[in-house]
Amino acid sequence: MGEAPALCVEDLKEEFSNGFGLRSKGFKTSTDVGDKTFVIGCNNNDSASSLEVHIYDKSRGKWVIPTVLGTKPKFYEGYSAVLLNGDRIMIIIRGSTPDDCIWFLEVDTDYVKQQKKVSGTEVVAWSKGVRGDAEKPVVISGPSGVGKGTLINMLMKEFPSMFGFSVSHTTRAPRNMEKNGVHYHFTERSIMEKDIKDGKFLEFASVHGNLYGTSIEAVEAVADSGKRCILDIDVQGAKSVRASSLDAVFIFISPPSMGELEERLRLRGTETEEQVQKRLRNAEAEIEQGKSSGIFDHILCNDNLEKCYENLKKLLGLDGSAPTNTKPSPKGIDLPSNHSVSKIDNKILIKHETPESGNASKNSIVLDISSLKGGAPGRTRGLNVYAIDLFSDCLNGIHKLS
Ligand SMILES: Nc1nc2c(ncn2[C@@H]2O[C@H](COP(=O)(O)OP(=O)(O)O)[C@@H](O)[C@H]2O)c(=O)[nH]1
Numbered sequence: 001m002g003e004a005p006a007l008c009v010e011d012l013k014e015e016f017s018n019g020f021g022l023r024s025k026g027f028k029t030s031t032d033v034g035d036k037t038f039v040i041g042c043n044n045n046d047s048a049s050s051l052e053v054h055i056y057d058k059s060r061g062k063w064v065i066p067t068v069l070g071t072k073p074k075f076y077e078g079y080s081a082v083l084l085n086g087d088r089i090m091i092i093i094r095g096s097t098p099d100d101c102i103w104f105l106e107v108d109t110d111y112v113k114q115q116k117k118v119s120g121t122e123v124v125a126w127s128k129g130v131r132g133d134a135e136k137p138v139v140i141s142g143p144s145g146v147g148k149g150t151l152i153n154m155l156m157k158e159f160p161s162m163f164g165f166s167v168s169h170t171t172r173a174p175r176n177m178e179k180n181g182v183h184y185h186f187t188e189r190s191i192m193e194k195d196i197k198d199g200k201f202l203e204f205a206s207v208h209g210n211l212y213g214t215s216i217e218a219v220e221a222v223a224d225s226g227k228r229c230i231l232d233i234d235v236q237g238a239k240s241v242r243a244s245s246l247d248a249v250f251i252f253i254s255p256p257s258m259g260e261l262e263e264r265l266r267l268r269g270t271e272t273e274e275q276v277q278k279r280l281r282n283a284e285a286e287i288e289q290g291k292s293s294g295i296f297d298h299i300l301c302n303d304n305l306e307k308c309y310e311n312l313k314k315l316l317g318l319d320g321s322a323p324t325n326t327k328p329s330p331k332g333i334d335l336p337s338n339h340s341v342s343k344i345d346n347k348i349l350i351k352h353e354t355p356e357s358g359n360a361s362k363n364s365i366v367l368d369i370s371s372l373k374g375g376a377p378g379r380t381r382g383l384n385v386y387a388i389d390l391f392s393d394c395l396n397g398i399h400k401l402s
């Protein structure tokens, strides 16, 4: 047997002391992890309000309001909470849509531990559960003018339904042809700094004197469309992503020579002379780091564009017999409307309960969590779902849903 589920909402839904001298109505669960109790719930019974988190630190006898990273789940009719692996709480939300019913609150994962160190506060982080495996995001870095944008455009043009671009935020001014929301979200520094402080960014860096960053939402938007996410970010950003739980492929594009890089930058004609000089000065350090830091899985030299593009496709498994332009459709999970939840090893049994008898019947499902990947901020992937009919199926009769 594995860990027992945490309390189900119904256990606590009448009233729950929130430790602040208030008694709040609403749905709450409490889950103990080490010497902390995580209380998750919402303070009113409105549909689709979001779930809040409070922590009771038993060793200090104090309540703490943590920094909450990631998009929060909406609250619908009720939910169940199950502690997994001592570091994250799985939340199964009743009455939600099939693509929005499984969430994870990370309370002590490596990512959360690292964020606690950075912020010096208590941190928890949400991520949404996604069925099956999605292809890893692709991080592309390289000095200004090396051809990153050109290569990414070629990929997106040839495989429009397969790849989606993570639209970064930046404080730099738009170039002539650049559109807000398509090439970048052009933003003011003060707004971006506040959003960074509020935990909305997966990574950010100061590059050539401007602030650039990948919002969690930008990556989630691509993942939710069922496409493979491409990030065009600098080496510092790649390093941050490497340290995060976003399991990605890291590719560095290098120029054949500094002279060729300078010529490309000048021919592009998008920067002032001063900006070109700054970008060339930064390029040397970027190339040095790109080649030696161990961040990148692959280094591609963009000498001949067509050759480099073919090599990029090869790395991404898109040569020859490659897949096709068919869009992988993201699949949701149809939870039985009335259900109970239990955990056995790496399986979560969601039993359909009939209102009349309260007994388990058809349409029960099993969530296999043995291959979870990724995690906050963003998505927890690798959830596998099986349908079982508890009347007629025995263990070897479990059907895997397609
Ligand atoms: N860390 C980080 N770097 C970014 C992001 N978006 C763009 N960059 C990098 O910022 C640098 C400058 O980008 P840009 O101003 O568009 O100029 P370009 O490289 O000449 O096309 C490039 O190295 C980009 O890869 C981001 O979201 N995060």
Ligand SMILES: Nc1ncnc2c1ncn2[C@@H]1O[C@H](COP(=O)(O)OP(=O)(O)O)[C@@H](O)[C@H]1O
Binding pocket: 142, 143, 144, 145, 146, 147, 148, 149, 150, 151, 264, 265, 267, 268, 302, 303, 304, 305, 306
């Ligand atoms: N292999 C190549 N040979 C010659 N010019 C190239 C090559 N790859 C890209 N370019 C050109 O170099 C310039 C810079 O490319 P771009 O994709 O904007 O770079 P980045 O996004 O890395 O800053 C563009 O004018 C592009 O057409």
